[in-house]
Amino acid sequence: MDHFFNPRNVGELPNPDGVGRVGNPVCGDVMKMEIKVADGRIADIKFMTFGCGAAIATSSMVTEMVKGKTLEEAMAVTNRTVAEALGGLPRAKLHCSNLAADALHRAIEDYRSKAAGSQ
Amino acid sequence: MREVYLDHAATTPVHPEVAELIQEYLVRTYGNPSSLHRFGRRARAALEEAREQVAEALGAEPEEIVFTSGGTEADNLAIRGAALAHGRPGHIITTRVEHHAVLHTCEALEETGFEVTYLPVDRHGRIAPEQVAEAIRPDTVLVTVMLANNEVGTVQPLAAVGEICRERGVLLHSDAVQALGQLPIDVGQLGVDLLSVSGHKIYGPKGIGALYVRRGVRLSPLMYGGGHERRRRPGTENVPGIVGLGKACELAVRELAARARTMREMRDRLVEGIQARIAEVVLNGHPTERLPNNANLCFRYVEGESILLGLDSKGIAASSGSACTSGALEPSHVLMAMGLSHELAQGSVRFSVGRLTRAEDIDYVLEVLPPIVERLRNMSPLYAERGRARQAGSPPGEG
Numbered sequence: 202m203d204h205f206f207n208p209r210n211v212g213e214l215p216n217p218d219g220v221g222r223v224g225n226p227v228c229g230d231v232m233k234m235e236i237k238v239a240d241g242r243i244a245d246i247k248f249m250t251f252g253c254g255a256a257i258a259t260s261s262m263v264t265e266m267v268k269g270k271t272l273e274e275a276m277a278v279t280n281r282t283v284a285e286a287l288g289g290l291p292r293a294k295l296h297c298s299n300l301a302a303d304a305l306h307r308a309i310e311d312y313r314s315k316a317a318g319s320q
Numbered sequence: 321m322r323e324v325y326l327d328h329a330a331t332t333p334v335h336p337e338v339a340e341l342i343q344e345y346l347v348r349t350y351g352n353p354s355s356l357h358r359f360g361r362r363a364r365a366a367l368e369e370a371r372e373q374v375a376e377a378l379g380a381e382p383e384e385i386v387f388t389s390g391g392t393e394a395d396n397l398a399i400r401g402a403a404l405a406h407g408r409p410g411h412i413i414t415t416r417v418e419h420h421a422v423l424h425t426c427e428a429l430e431e432t433g434f435e436v437t438y439l440p441v442d443r444h445g446r447i448a449p450e451q452v453a454e455a456i457r458p459d460t461v462l463v464t465v466m467l468a469n470n471e472v473g474t475v476q477p478l479a480a481v482g483e484i485c486r487e488r489g490v491l492l493h494s495d496a497v498q499a500l501g502q503l504p505i506d507v508g509q510l511g512v513d514l515l516s517v518s519g520h521k522i523y524g525p526k527g528i529g530a531l532y533v534r535r536g537v538r539l540s541p542l543m544y545g546g547g548h549e550r551r552r553r554p555g556t557e558n559v560p561g562i563v564g565l566g567k568a569c570e571l572a573v574r575e576l577a578a579r580a581r582t583m584r585e586m587r588d589r590l591v592e593g594i595q596a597r598i599a600e601v602v603l604n605g606h607p608t609e610r611l612p613n614n615a616n617l618c619f620r621y622v623e624g625e626s627i628l629l630g631l632d633s634k635g636i637a638a639s640s641g642s643a644c645t646s647g648a649l650e651p652s653h654v655l656m657a658m659g660l661s662h663e664l665a666q667g668s669v670r671f672s673v674g675r676l677t678r679a680e681d682i683d684y685v686l687e688v689l690p691p692i693v694e695r696l697r698n699m700s701p702l703y704a705e706r707g708r709a710r711q712a713g714s715p716p717g718e719g
Binding site: 205206208211212213222226227229230231232233248249250251252253254256257 | 621622623625626629633651661662663666698699700701702703704
């Protein structure tokens with residue numbers, strides 16, 4: 202609940218290194234994560250979410266979990282670890298945690314493909 | 321913390337006079353109405369008085385009232401009871417915006433060979449009576465159309481549907497659970513053969529309802545047991561619940577005009593107040609043909625449940641028909657049938673005022689709600705993208 206009422210890392214980054222946007226209004230949630238990467242680690246991360254309370258809380262939790270972590274560590278974050286970190290989610294809300302992890306992974310992939318392209 | 325209850329369409333507090341009467345029939349007048357002795361006779365008398373009170377509220381005869389466990393059972397008894405009495409598969413007509421007690425009952429009948437026509441509605445959630453006329457077939461057994469919608473409060477042109485059904489000799493059922501206590505109901509004027517009501521929406525207890533069955537209508541029971549309720553609904557009568565429903569009906573009729581006026585005033589104060597304070601809010605349902613207690617609003621770019629959580633944290637109770645709560649991840653079937661986009665339908669919140677709602681309650685909501693919506697919009701990617709689209713000079717997308 203705290204992550205819903207006081208979400209961490211809400212917003213957008215100036216010139217993000219990677220952007221991940223998942224979901225659509227049809228399925229009920231839209232999440233966007235933006236990352237700044239330095240020395241192979243997530244130096245900064247911000248999110249924007251359209252969705253229910255659980256969607257907002259999982260987004261916030263993911264950003265806290267991976268800030269300062271290496272990209273490999275961040276890629277290892279799964280839907281389950283996010284839900285566990287929040288103390289469990291009701292069954293109907295599990296898809297929200299899926300989206301949060303997916304958005305993060307998408308942002309990292311975006312960063313990696315941009316990095317590969319600029320080499 | 322200050323608490324404001326604006327979810328009367330979900331349920332209402334039991335009226336003190338009703339509660340007092342229920343207590344009497346729980347503790348002192350506890351006889352079984354089927355018993356011969358004085359204890360039984362007292363309970364029987366109370367049961368029949370309640371039947372008269374319910375009949376009076378619907379413009380029916382007492383013997384046309386069957387007590388049930390609530391609105392859902394009344395809907396089931398009407399639809400399945402009529403289908404069973406028909407004896408073979410046939411055709412049923414209903415609308416896409418019915419309560420699940422009707423929709424899922426119709427779907428279950430489809431599994432047994434019935435064919436069901438689900439009439440589409442206009443953007444206000446209304447059907448046109450001609451749609452019913454066009455859909456009636458030689459094998460149509462029953463038409464079931466709600467009197468007023470539980471989510472958006474839209475009132476259907478039921479009397480016109482009733483005229484068509486009478487002309488064509490087809491049974492008409494109506495779920496009037498939300499309408500009772502808010503609109504005057506007269507089964508003769510509406511031309512219905514079956515009509516469902518519930519106690520807990522009208523300041524009566526939960527677990528009690530009634531089905532009006534026009535004299536002469538053939539209906540098979542759904543359960544078997546004793547010969548209670550003219551063999552239509554077996555089981556020892558829920559006397560405390562029934563006297564509670566009777567009293568609640570009596571009060572609802574007596575106070576109908578005053579309650580409707582209060583509710584309409586409070587509802588309008590809320591809607592106008594919200595529209596003055598928050599941009600891009602859409603009022604769902606019919607602008608005039610709606611229940612006096614209902615305000616169903618879409619707050620663009622945010623999701624309904626997150627607004628409810630914010631309101632709940634401030635002591636305000638409202639509801640959403642939205643996705644996550646049902647576990648189905650589908651937005652409200654009513655709003656979708658009205659043609660709303662998924663994005664908009666996800667952002668709907670239903671406020672339903674009651675007979676005791678006061679201006680201070682509404683003003684508290686008007687103070688608390690705008691910052692909740694603003695906070696959620698500020699973290700919504702859809703809101704940010706819409707802002708950018710505007711700056712870039714392109715029209716905002718529908719999402």
